[in-house]
Amino acid sequence: MRKAVIREVRAYVIAPAAMGADYHNQPGGHWIIDLPIANPMSVYEEYKARRTSWGINALGTVVVQAELDDGTVGIGCSIGGEPACYIIERHLSRFVEGKDPRNVELIWDQMWRATLPYGRKGVTLHAISAVDLAIWDCLGKLREEPIYALLGGKTKERLPVYATTARADLAKEWGFQGAKIPCRYGPADGVEGLKKNVAVVAEARGQVGPDFPLRLDCYMSLTVPYAIELARALAPYKLHWMEECLPPDDYDGYAALKAAVSHICLVSTGEHEYTRYGFRELIARKCADILQPDINWVGGLTEARRIVAMAAAYDIPVIPHGSSVFSYHMQYAFTNCPIAEFLVMSPKADRIVPLFGELFKNEPLPKDGCMDLPGAPGWGVELNDKLELVRPYARQKSEGKQHKGRG
Structure with missing residues (x-):
């Protein structure tokens, strides 16, 4: 396998009306939001009828691209929207960029430990998940093997x-x-x-x-x-x-x-x-x-x-x-x-x-x-060209090099 380093990690949201990784983000007329379905907010009459009424889809999708220095791009996604984008771009990126993607265990451990003061569960782990999945996609593409291999x-x-x-x-x-x-x-x-x-x-x-x-x-x-x-x-x-x-x-x-x-x-x-x-x-x-x-x-x-x-x-x-x-x-x-x-x-x-x-x-x-999964490298999926990707917290290219100096 050729050697590579992760040049950049990028976090995007998609169009507000698009479903993506947040399958509850549906218009009216969909069984998953229009049927009466018991949920944690069902105890409140005003939020009982539809799960979107209390914001089950409030955050939306986050899409992550991890790009290697040879141009290979890995893809990951989760729920988290702009909050997850902020965590990835402003915090997690320092543990990813410039690193060998083969060291995925080290990268994961550093992301997790660094977010313990405010993370441990919820959207922080969603952000870590999306980055981790993108790195694994890179690994599969580098080795020209599917992830299961x-x-x-x-x-x-x-x-x-x-x-x-x-x-x-x-x-x-x-x-x-x-x-x-x-x-x-x-x-x-x-x-x-x-x-x-x-x-x-x-x-x-x-x-x-x-x-x-x-x-x-x-x-x-x-x-x-x-x-x-x-x-x-x-x-x-x-x-x-x-x-x-x-x-x-x-x-x-x-x-x-x-x-x-x-x-x-x-x-x-x-x-x-x-x-x-x-x-x-x-x-x-x-x-x-x-x-x-x-x-x-x-x-x-x-x-x-x-x-x-x-x-x-x-x-x-x-x-x-x-x-x-x-x-x-x-x-x-x-x-x-x-x-x-x-x-x-x-x-x-x-x-x-x-x-x-x-x-x-x-x-x-x-x-x-x-x-039945094909034998394509990585996860074997590609982002749809029609997606409206928006990067809300894009950084200057030099910014990633300054992470170690920040408190």
Whole structure:
């Protein structure tokens, strides 16, 4: 592999109306924002009807390009918008520019340690993730190999995929290996809401038959007593798992929930958890049967692969949240990543479209319930030429050389 250094890291936002990495940034008429879906803000009547009303899409997409001195450009993305751009351009860039991309572990560790005073979770880790993914893309292109080959190669010839959707019936028809539907109502909706949740699951089970795997996505919206009651009420419908029932930091609550419903269904979580330290808590406290880091949020591939390895020591499956191509490569490479998630992002959930919208020219799509990745170098995707990229915190070329002198 030829030697190279990272010449520049650049952080962009895209057009405000574009979806990109923020799949909740949808116009009206889309199932993911227009259906009643239980969420942390459902307890407030004025924010119950649509998740965009309380700003689930407030930050938007951040796109990162890492350019090497030979002109090679790596791509990463996350949610974070302009705040993430500021962190990347004004802070993280000093740990990236002028460095050997092969030293991705060192770069990650310096970005993480330097942001501890204000970071640890949330948008800061989103920013680190986007940079990390761009560096890995550079590495793949330098070695002329796909990312999964850098991680040790394929552990499976095809990657099975399940669908997150409002139409479980179509997921089965398309050949997906199971479906996950949203939990519609939460504790604030009382007994009637719980009955409606049971009716929705019962309808889906009736559509797909007794053997098709069904999961329920609860998006941090429930309490421990409500989640236990709901699991018991749904027992006749044989859910595979209930996902992210509680706020992410309620480790004691997850442990209690898992202990209470283990004879009914599995408990999964981790979509909004960050770094190996958060997942160490989930493992140590026996919070979940399945871990679900989002590769675009958790700290990128560098941190995600540590989480997968840690989980393997406890025989815990890792089934990443979303992440599209960024998770598919990792899942190919690890034996304890048995199946991938694919979000059906067409407005009526009646067509298979790219998770990241028009962000990439060639985002891979599942076929017959499986994902097949091409052998293209890096992540194997290219930014769409039609994107309106805006770099809000562009720096002078000499500015990167001055980082070490700043306090």
